[in-house]
Amino acid sequence: MKEYISNKYNNSFFSVVGALLTGMKLTIQHFLRANKRREPTYVSDPNYFKQPEGLVTLTYPYESIPVPEVGRYRLHNEIDDCIVCDLCAKICPVNCIEIESIKATEDIGITSDGTKKRLHAAVFNIDLAKCCYCGLCTTVCPTDCLTMTKVYDFPETDIKNMIYHFTDLSPEQAQEKRQKLDQQQAELAEAKAAALRAREEATKNKGIT
Amino acid sequence: MPDYFRALMIAVIFCILFLLAIVVVTAYAERKVAAFIQDRLGPTEAGPHGMLQALLDVIKLLQKEDIIPAAADKKLFAYAPIVMFAAVLAGFAVIPVTPSVIASGAYLGVFYLLAIISLDVIGLLMAGWGSNNKYAVLGAMRSVGQIVSYEIPAGLAILCVVMICQSLDLQEISFQQGILMRQFSGLEQETNYLFGLKALNLDVTTIGGITTWNIIRMPFLFIAFIIYFISSLAECNRAPFDIPEAESELVAGFHVEYSGFRFAALFLAEYSMMVLVSLVAVILFLGSWNTPLPNIGPVTLANWTTGTVGTWSSNLWAAFWLLAKTMLLLYTQIWIRWTYPRLRVDQLMHLCWKVFTPITLVLVLLCGLWRLWMI
Numbered sequence: 177m178k179e180y181i182s183n184k185y186n187n188s189f190f191s192v193v194g195a196l197l198t199g200m201k202l203t204i205q206h207f208l209r210a211n212k213r214r215e216p217t218y219v220s221d222p223n224y225f226k227q228p229e230g231l232v233t234l235t236y237p238y239e240s241i242p243v244p245e246v247g248r249y250r251l252h253n254e255i256d257d258c259i260v261c262d263l264c265a266k267i268c269p270v271n272c273i274e275i276e277s278i279k280a281t282e283d284i285g286i287t288s289d290g291t292k293k294r295l296h297a298a299v300f301n302i303d304l305a306k307c308c309y310c311g312l313c314t315t316v317c318p319t320d321c322l323t324m325t326k327v328y329d330f331p332e333t334d335i336k337n338m339i340y341h342f343t344d345l346s347p348e349q350a351q352e353k354r355q356k357l358d359q360q361q362a363e364l365a366e367a368k369a370a371a372l373r374a375r376e377e378a379t380k381n382k383g384i385t
Numbered sequence: 386m387p388d389y390f391r392a393l394m395i396a397v398i399f400c401i402l403f404l405l406a407i408v409v410v411t412a413y414a415e416r417k418v419a420a421f422i423q424d425r426l427g428p429t430e431a432g433p434h435g436m437l438q439a440l441l442d443v444i445k446l447l448q449k450e451d452i453i454p455a456a457a458d459k460k461l462f463a464y465a466p467i468v469m470f471a472a473v474l475a476g477f478a479v480i481p482v483t484p485s486v487i488a489s490g491a492y493l494g495v496f497y498l499l500a501i502i503s504l505d506v507i508g509l510l511m512a513g514w515g516s517n518n519k520y521a522v523l524g525a526m527r528s529v530g531q532i533v534s535y536e537i538p539a540g541l542a543i544l545c546v547v548m549i550c551q552s553l554d555l556q557e558i559s560f561q562q563g564i565l566m567r568q569f570s571g572l573e574q575e576t577n578y579l580f581g582l583k584a585l586n587l588d589v590t591t592i593g594g595i596t597t598w599n600i601i602r603m604p605f606l607f608i609a610f611i612i613y614f615i616s617s618l619a620e621c622n623r624a625p626f627d628i629p630e631a632e633s634e635l636v637a638g639f640h641v642e643y644s645g646f647r648f649a650a651l652f653l654a655e656y657s658m659m660v661l662v663s664l665v666a667v668i669l670f671l672g673s674w675n676t677p678l679p680n681i682g683p684v685t686l687a688n689w690t691t692g693t694v695g696t697w698s699s700n701l702w703a704a705f706w707l708l709a710k711t712m713l714l715l716y717t718q719i720w721i722r723w724t725y726p727r728l729r730v731d732q733l734m735h736l737c738w739k740v741f742t743p744i745t746l747v748l749v750l751l752c753g754l755w756r757l758w759m760i
Contacts, residue, residue, distance in 0.1 A: 196725070199724045199725060200720065200721070200724055202724075203422045203720060203723060203724040204720065206421065206422050206423070206424055207418065207421045207422050207720070210421035210424075230424070231420075231421070231424050231425060231426055232424050232425070233424075233425045233426040235426065235429055
């Protein structure tokens with residue numbers, strides 16, 4: 177063991193002192209360069225990879241390295257453009273999107289790309305605590321209303337607040353739409369039944385005459 | 386209340402306040418220097434550049450619940466921090482701050498100081514044993530073994546200075562290392578020669594400055610200074626000799642069970658010890674409160690930066706030089722801590738018994754010879 181150590185290292189007094197002094201020199205150099213600091217520059221900045229010395233810490237809440245516009249962080253759904261097609265909920269690998277749709281009884285307009293909207297979103301919840309930020313939902317979205325934003329700092333003290341509600345209907349409004357739909361369905365069924373009855377009546381009458 | 390007692394109380398209170406201030410500054414410096422060496426920022430939130438961080442830490446510690454472990458030896462546990470701090474504080478009594486300000490101009494100052502610094506060991510053992518915790522006992526035993534061992538090279542290095550100066554009085558040793566030497570009663574007829582060699586016949590008594598510091602009066606004392614400095618690191622359990630407190634293996638060594646005010650007292654004792662050993666190094670080797678600037682012909686830098694004994698300016702200059710040099714050593718202690726990894730126990734003991742002790746013994750012999758050439 178002893179021979180191994182003495183073979184591997186030069187243990188002479190002066191080499192040891194030299195090594196110790198080299199260490200001291202190294203640390204004092206870092207200390208003396210403490211007046212330089214890393215700049216919170218964007219990755220495309222020519223200086224991004226050219227800051228080899230100085231302090232590397234950023235005082236985070238006050239300064240941070242900018243993230244790209246297309247950063248894959250918090251999800252956002254532009255509900256006005258959403259046709260509630262449920263594709264995002266189907267593709268989600270962790271089932272963090274919950275959608276409940278109501279068929280619209282009247283014309284509810286078109287999205288900004290011209291698609292006709294036919295469904296109300298009674299519930300459109302994304303649980304970002306479950307989300308794995310894979311971005312699959314944004315790729316399947318036919319109207320590009322579901323996007324990932326560059327916001328990554330959104331901690332909450334209560335995990336319930338990690339569920340984001342994107343619907344533009346209040347529960348009462350949703351209830352009202354549901355009732356309207358039920359009413360319409362009932363009316364339709366009524367009308368259908370009436371039509372059926374009328375047809376039966378007609379065939380009967382035809383038979384008599 | 387007798388006058389001397391009142392004066393003593395004032396001195397003690399002044400000393401404690403001064404110590405608190407310097408410990409707070411050192412603790413802050415420790416964190417900032419560590420951060421800068423590791424390319425970090427260190428404390429930034431509390432006050433400008435985080436300057437209030439150490440102070441607020443102390444306030445936080447004082448507010449904490451006083452916890453004594455159920456199985457601990459309550460008396461030993463409770464008194465250990467006080468014993469440790471009292472031992473260190475007592476050491477400051479013989480430290481000369483300026484040519485005219487010294488709490489106790491004891492004739493045997495150096496001897497007293499060595500004895501007092503050793504008392505620290507009792508507090509350490511009390512803390513370790515009283516905690517009733519295996520890590521604490523291990524830490525305390527390591528610490529005691531280390532401190533007692535390193536007192537030998539440290540003591541021998543100090544002995545070298547005592548032999549060169551022929552005095553145990555710290556104030557007399559201070560006077561010998563500057564242009565004020567002949568103003569000390571008993572030294573009126575003394576002369577300082579360059580490198581202490583009378584044969585060179587270069588009288589530097591009136592040149593002063595760095596030329597009369599002990600490390601120049603007897604150049605081999607520089608080796609003694611290095612050995613004393615390294616030994617003092619071991620004595621105050623500083624890295625790279627922080628085996629007793631080894632965070633990674635013993636959690637925190639002897640003070641693992643301490644919290645709140647008692648931990649603050651231990652912390653204070655530890656940092657005061659750092660300050661004390663640095664002060665002693667400055668006084669014995671680096672010219673005490675004397676200016677480092679020599680008189681060069683008509684440019685009497687030494688006279689300008691010393692002043693007349695007894696005046697305000699003289700006191701301020703002396704205190705400034707003493708503290709500046711002490712701060713420099715404290716910085717070096719911090720710098721070393723964040724540079725070197727911890728030694729193994731056998732390496733530590735090897736360094737003490739097989740390297741430092743023989744070297745210092747040779748140095749003591751050399752100093753004896755040198756003293757003969759000095760007169």
